[in-house]
Amino acid sequence: MKIALIGAGNVGWHLAKTLDATQHQVTAVYSRTAATREALAQQLNHALPIDNLNLTLYNIDVVLLAVSDAALAEVTQELAVRAGTIVCHTSGSQPLTVLQPIQGARTGVFYPLQTFTKSKPVNLTHTPFLLEAADEETLGELQQLAAALSDTVLPISSSARKQLHLAAVFACNFTNHLLGISRELLEMANLPPDLLQPLIQETVDKALQRHPFLVQTGPAIRRDQNVLQAHLGMLQQYPQHQELYRQLTQSIQAQLSAESKSKTP
Amino acid sequence: MKIALIGAGNVGWHLAKTLDATQHQVTAVYSRTAATREALAQQLNHALPIDNLNLTLYNIDVVLLAVSDAALAEVTQELAVRAGTIVCHTSGSQPLTVLQPIQGARTGVFYPLQTFTKSKPVNLTHTPFLLEAADEETLGELQQLAAALSDTVLPISSSARKQLHLAAVFACNFTNHLLGISRELLEMANLPPDLLQPLIQETVDKALQRHPFLVQTGPAIRRDQNVLQAHLGMLQQYPQHQELYRQLTQSIQAQLSAESKSKTP
Numbered sequence: 462m463k464i465a466l467i468g469a470g471n472v473g474w475h476l477a478k479t480l481d482a483t484q485h486q487v488t489a490v491y492s493r494t495a496a497t498r499e500a501l502a503q504q505l506n507h508a509l510p511i512d513n514l515n516l517t518l519y520n521i522d523v524v525l526l527a528v529s530d531a532a533l534a535e536v537t538q539e540l541a542v543r544a545g546t547i548v549c550h551t552s553g554s555q556p557l558t559v560l561q562p563i564q565g566a567r568t569g570v571f572y573p574l575q576t577f578t579k580s581k582p583v584n585l586t587h588t589p590f591l592l593e594a595a596d597e598e599t600l601g602e603l604q605q606l607a608a609a610l611s612d613t614v615l616p617i618s619s620s621a622r623k624q625l626h627l628a629a630v631f632a633c634n635f636t637n638h639l640l641g642i643s644r645e646l647l648e649m650a651n652l653p654p655d656l657l658q659p660l661i662q663e664t665v666d667k668a669l670q671r672h673p674f675l676v677q678t679g680p681a682i683r684r685d686q687n688v689l690q691a692h693l694g695m696l697q698q699y700p701q702h703q704e705l706y707r708q709l710t711q712s713i714q715a716q717l718s719a720e721s722k723s724k725t726p
Numbered sequence: 727m728k729i730a731l732i733g734a735g736n737v738g739w740h741l742a743k744t745l746d747a748t749q750h751q752v753t754a755v756y757s758r759t760a761a762t763r764e765a766l767a768q769q770l771n772h773a774l775p776i777d778n779l780n781l782t783l784y785n786i787d788v789v790l791l792a793v794s795d796a797a798l799a800e801v802t803q804e805l806a807v808r809a810g811t812i813v814c815h816t817s818g819s820q821p822l823t824v825l826q827p828i829q830g831a832r833t834g835v836f837y838p839l840q841t842f843t844k845s846k847p848v849n850l851t852h853t854p855f856l857l858e859a860a861d862e863e864t865l866g867e868l869q870q871l872a873a874a875l876s877d878t879v880l881p882i883s884s885s886a887r888k889q890l891h892l893a894a895v896f897a898c899n900f901t902n903h904l905l906g907i908s909r910e911l912l913e914m915a916n917l918p919p920d921l922l923q924p925l926i927q928e929t930v931d932k933a934l935q936r937h938p939f940l941v942q943t944g945p946a947i948r949r950d951q952n953v954l955q956a957h958l959g960m961l962q963q964y965p966q967h968q969e970l971y972r973q974l975t976q977s978i979q980a981q982l983s984a985e986s987k988s989k990t991p
Binding site for chain 2: 667708
């Protein structure tokens with residue numbers, strides 16, 4: 462298939478590069494910023510950097526919109542495609558219906574459940590691609606496209622995708638922030654940042670094998686008041702971290718109470 | 727060396743089993759609960775389950791106290807050892823001096839920076855062992871013991887160890903709790919829990935390669951109000967999760983502001 466990539470941010474960048482390495486072809490890349498679209502086009506085999514959203518000039522099978530949720534409404538207004546072209550967005554939180562304004566398009570969602578940063582290569586082989594389409598034929602074509610990238614391709618409704626995206630914010634964005642705080646705490650104590658690596662890896666290995674609530678460890682779940690108070694004291698200079706510590710401790714303890722209650726007959 | 731393990735909880739259990747597989751010998755295991763000490767002794771090659779803390783009867787080189795911080799004071803009161811025996815605690819947050827009441831002992835700290843759950847085997851080969859001792863000779867002997875378990879053995883002060891433990895609570899205990907919430911959210915949406923696995927693995931890989939604050943993604947750092955409000959709405963029924971979502975979002979945004987300020991000349 463011939464693909465146009467609209468948006469050259471973290472998601473668009475990696476989708477374009479990964480698609481370009483398959484039997485499919487990225488033939489056009491659009492970004493508002495000339496330097497960005499040219500930088501991405503240079504990374505690809507046959508892609509033209511384009512500076513407007515009238516795609517009726519080109520022979521394109523699938524248009525992938527990899528723009529921020531905020532920009533999506535504007536892009537769907539401006540975009541023009543030949544009748545029958547598939548147009549997908551790649552957002553976890555936007556419904557399929559947001560694409561309705563695009564005249565003549567067959568609409569779909571092409572959502573890779575992954576975290577993307579331009580500077581870090583990512584292997585999408587096991588990344589789930591969650592698909593949705595307005596009709597069965599379009600869904601079939603999207604499945605074919607996604608299967609070229611990943612071994613995990615699933616149809617999913619707009620509402621389930623929203624739930625999944627919320628879960629991903631906890632598992633990825635919030636987890637990353639906590640890892641950042643822990644690294645900052647190490648740096649402030651002049652300790653090497655890789656000291657926590659085996660612990661972090663084991664934490665995640667365990668959480669992927671068992672339900673995390675069943676393998677929770679640490680002072681919060683032990684209700685070890687001495688340690689909890691000492692830690693809050695050490696965070697006195699960092700009120701934001703201190704408040705997070707308090708909230709997360711409460712949340713762990715509330716979870717524990719809820720579980721023991723549910724075990725009581 | 728001949729080792730006595732005091733405490734058969736998550737930490738004692740794994741330390742005893744791992745030490746028993748080296749050239750060293752776990753000769754005695756103590757736990758207040760008969761069934762627990764007997765269960766652990768049965769897992770070991772030559773260990774006697776013992777029911778009191780008078781160890782002067784036995785030929786022991788090193789006593790490892792793997793009990794909760796709360797129980798540590800009581801155990802140090804009751805424990806009796808032959809003069810010159812090394813006695814270590816295994817706590818991240820207790821100072822070395824907590825062992826001073828033990829008559830005739832050479833004292834130290836033997837802290838494995840890892841998360842332990844009895845039911846899950848753990849490979850300690852790369853787990854950092856953080857050591858402290860009242861004298862150089864004792865430190866040398868502890869280094870020898872730790873080197874039989876791990877390739878990462880470091881001396882560290884009581885105060886640095888406390889900082890490290892605090893960082894570990896963020897990186898491990900709090901991260902595990904967030905992974906638990908994300909799994910719960912998947913279950914409530916009837917989605918398979920392993921769907922998030924590639925995302926979680928990539929999040930951690932990335933955070934171990936780059937400073938997590940520099941690779942933060944998601945609606946909080948994009949200040950995507952529509953998505954943030956939608957997510958808070960979806961958590962309406964779960965006020966504790968909703969409050970955590972709010973706090974973590976604020977913390978990510980505060981971090982971003984702090985960074986841009988530090989870049990302004």
